[in-house]
Amino acid sequence: MSADVVSQRAAVRIRRATVADAEVLALFGARTFSEAFAADNTAEDMRLHLRSAWRPELQHAEILDETLDTLLACDERGALAGFAQVRAAQPPSGIATRNPVELKRFYVDKPWQGQGVARQLMDAVETQTRARDARELWLGVWERNERAQAFYRKCGFRKVGTQIFVVGTDPQTDHVMLKDLR
Numbered sequence: 438m439s440a441d442v443v444s445q446r447a448a449v450r451i452r453r454a455t456v457a458d459a460e461v462l463a464l465f466g467a468r469t470f471s472e473a474f475a476a477d478n479t480a481e482d483m484r485l486h487l488r489s490a491w492r493p494e495l496q497h498a499e500i501l502d503e504t505l506d507t508l509l510a511c512d513e514r515g516a517l518a519g520f521a522q523v524r525a526a527q528p529p530s531g532i533a534t535r536n537p538v539e540l541k542r543f544y545v546d547k548p549w550q551g552q553g554v555a556r557q558l559m560d561a562v563e564t565q566t567r568a569r570d571a572r573e574l575w576l577g578v579w580e581r582n583e584r585a586q587a588f589y590r591k592c593g594f595r596k597v598g599t600q601i602f603v604v605g606t607d608p609q610t611d612h613v614m615l616k617d618l619r
């Protein structure tokens with residue numbers, strides 16, 4: 438395995454992103470966000486969110502950002518099946534942590550959902566988190582996103598609070614979920 442490969446199993450290989458991945462990641466992130474959430478948001482809120490979060494220059498900067506790890510799950514042809522981004526960040530106030538890492542984004546493409554790719558990606562995220570000497574992994578997930586919540590519970594996360602996440606102009610309630618890695 439090369440130094441950048443984090444995990445390799447039958448279905449997908451997980452590796453760190455490089456700047457050469459920025460454009461593909463921007464397209465993939467925008468598409469998977471739209472597929473997951475367009476039905477439950479206005480077209481204008483979606484447009485505003487996508488423009489603020491998914492542009493090749495933004496993903497280029499994120500990949501270069503040393504406080505952020507971007508992991509890509511790639512199929513045997515090298516095409517993206519999913520990705521995750523983690524960074525050192527505190528959860529909302531009132532949630533006690535010592536050395537937390539935030540799972541900022543976690544997406545698996547539809548054909549790969551229910552196939553074990555999400556679990557493989559989460560295992561890689563936990564490995565990265567431990568490599569940062571972090572003790573807790575936390576995330577925000579929309580209160581209406583029941584599939585993701587079920588997946589995170591399966592992985593050992595529990596709900597510890599809530600936070601607001603603004604999509605376009607719409608302030609939405611996220612469940613904050615946390616996993617103690619010790």
Ligand SMILES: CC(C)(COP(=O)(O)OP(=O)(O)OC[C@H]1O[C@@H](n2cnc3c(N)ncnc32)[C@H](O)[C@@H]1OP(=O)(O)O)[C@@H](O)C(=O)NCCC(=O)NCCS
Pocket residue numbers: 469473543544545546549550551552553554555556577578579582583584585587588591
């Ligand atoms: C969230 C995500 C990464 C999970 O990956 P996945 O491969 O779908 O996860 P799994 O299939 O292993 O687990 C999902 C669980 O939810 C359950 N589930 C499916 N649909 C559900 C629903 N509508 N409501 C509640 N639970 C549901 C499944 O049965 C499964 O549990 P099981 O294995 O005990 O049967 C993936 O669905 C995804 O990328 N979704 C779109 C983007 C997204 O929501 N990202 C998270 C943002 S915080």
